[in-house]
Amino acid sequence: MTRDQAIQHATHHFDSGAFLADLNRRVGFRTESQEPERAATLLAYLTGEIVPEAERLGFETRIFDNPVAGAGPLLIATRHEGDDLPTVLIYGHGDVVRGYDDQWRESLTPWTVKVEGERWYGRGTADNKGQHSINLAALASVLDARDGKLGFNAKLLIEMGEETGSPGLDAFCHTHKEALGADVLIASDGPRLAARRPTVFLGSRGSINFRLELNLREGAHHSGNWGGLLRNPATVLVNALASLVDARGVIAVEGLRPPPIPDAVRRALADISVGGGPGDPAVDNNWGEPGLTPPERVFGWNSFEVLALKAGNPENPVNAIPASAFAYCQLRFVVGTDWQNLAGYLRTHLDAHGFPMVEIRVERGAPATRLDPDDPWVTWAIASLERTTGKKTAVLPNLGGTLPNEVFADTLGLPTIWVPHSYPACSQHAPNEHLLGPVAREGLQIMAGLFWDLGENAPTVAAARG
Structure with missing residues (x-):
């Protein structure tokens, strides 16, 4: 049997309507992890959909309670073919954001897939049921083409709480580190760079959210009687913000700036363009770091x-000097940023610029991750995608957004390869979420080729990596 036959099997799975039927059934589970009353549905998605599919593919499955009380369950499935074979960990999440049923366009519902031209509407079609369904179907295509063998060991991790910040995922992976041990993570989430361009990304920017607050007195006071006598907290706060980031968005706090961009990252980004797709806003070329x-x-x-x-x-302004003001802020950052000391950098900077009265409240943060674009696993993945599609692959050292990739890169110590099957204008997290049919079809072909190649030459890649 051949690589081409595996890809043909995956293509037929799409063209026959079988993939659409699988996805429609899975979208029908209202797995809104932000809604406590959906706890039983979160479990039912695993027991009713993922477990039967994984066991049909020869995996041994086990469902675990989340170490965080009230958070969604997790599933580990394992298929072992040989001690001398490489092991891939495949990740996905079966939970979705709220459906917002009444906000969808007329004739659409979040819980049934409706096809209109290239667009497949439904909650989770893009994030993430469509994406992990593609990867499961691609595994089936390789098994069919290779007479029931993958040529590698495979582990599957599906969580049901990613849309609420993946509570418990890191602790769970610490506890089950041996069971989740692998040579590489291959997963799918997030968008391609553009709908028609196959994409690989290797990590994600980190993020940290914080509040800047200024509380000067009890109650507001008449601006005519007290204007010019009382410090206005809004005026002070906007000037404090202006000391942190200038009028074109350049960060002025040295500790919050990243190290120079590595040469390998610059090379990877050299042929990348941002924006220009349907519904994309125009890029402000005079914004950000010069x-x-x-x-x-x-x-x-x-x-x-x-x-x-x-x-x-703001909704009903009155002639009064406010008593307080606040700004809710966020730093998105790349590898090498000393983000854990953000509060200290802000405090030192604000004090030095005359704003000791501004309070800082750090709320939450997630680390940045980035696999070296020159890593052998990256070179291998790019070659596989380009062999399948005949297109030049976009290689992003990291997403602009944030995923729980630190759990895989840091806690489990894995090189991380993400192959997304969505696109930027998919309305992810919004009403009218959709998957593009042509991207899903090509995604099935890409993953069938990638998993076939994993069975053919992954030992060489693992050896090259040392």
Whole structure:
């Protein structure tokens, strides 16, 4: 049997309507992990969909309670073919964000897949049921083409709480580190760089959210009677913000700036373009760090964002000096940023610039990860994708957004290869979420080829990596 036959099997699985039927059934589970009353449905998705599919593929399965009380369960499935064979860990999540049923376009519902041209509408089609369904179907295609053998060992980890921040995932992987041991992670989530361009990304930017607050007094006071006498917290706060990030978005706090972009990252981003797709906003070329290209600014650098800002009553302003003001901010950052000391850097900077009265409250953070673009696993994956598609693969050293990749890269110590099957305008997390049929079809072909190649030459790749 041949690689081409594995790809043909995957293509037939799409063209026959079998893939659509699988996805429609899975989308029908209302796995909204943000809703406590969906706990039974989260478990039912694993027991009713993933376990039967994994066992049909020859995996031994086990479902575990989450170490965080009330969080969604997790599944580990294992298929072992030989002690001398490489092992791949495949990750996905079966939970989705809230359906927001009444906000979808007329004739659409979040819980049934509806096909309109290239678009397959339904909650989870893009994030993440469609993506892990592609990977499971690709495994089946390789098994069919290789007479019931993959040529490698495979482990599957499906969580049911990614949309609530993956509670318990890191602790779970610490506890089950041996059971989840592998040579490489191959997973699918997030969007391609563009719908028609196959993409590999190797990690994700980290993020940390924090509040800047200024509480000066009890109650507001009339601006005519007290204007010019009382310090306005909104005025102080916006000036404090202006000391942190300038008018074109350049970060002014040295400790919050990343190290220089590595040469391997610059090379990977050299042929990348950002935006330009349907529904994409126009890129502001005069925004952000000077001297960087747009791809370098979003994939290779840090960004400081003010997500919300409030003082007084914006909906119904009154002639009064507000008593307090706050800004809700976020730092997106790349590997090498000393993000865990963010509060200290902010405190030192604000004090030095005359703003000791501004309080800092750090809320949460997630680390940045990035596999070296020159890693042998990356070279292997790119060659596989390009052999299948005949297209040049976009290689992103990391996503601009954030995934729980640190659990795989740091806790489990794995090189991480992400092959996304969605695209930027998929309305992920919004009403009218959709998967593009042509991207899903090509994704099935890509993954069948990638898993076939894993069985053919992964030992050589693992040996080259040392």
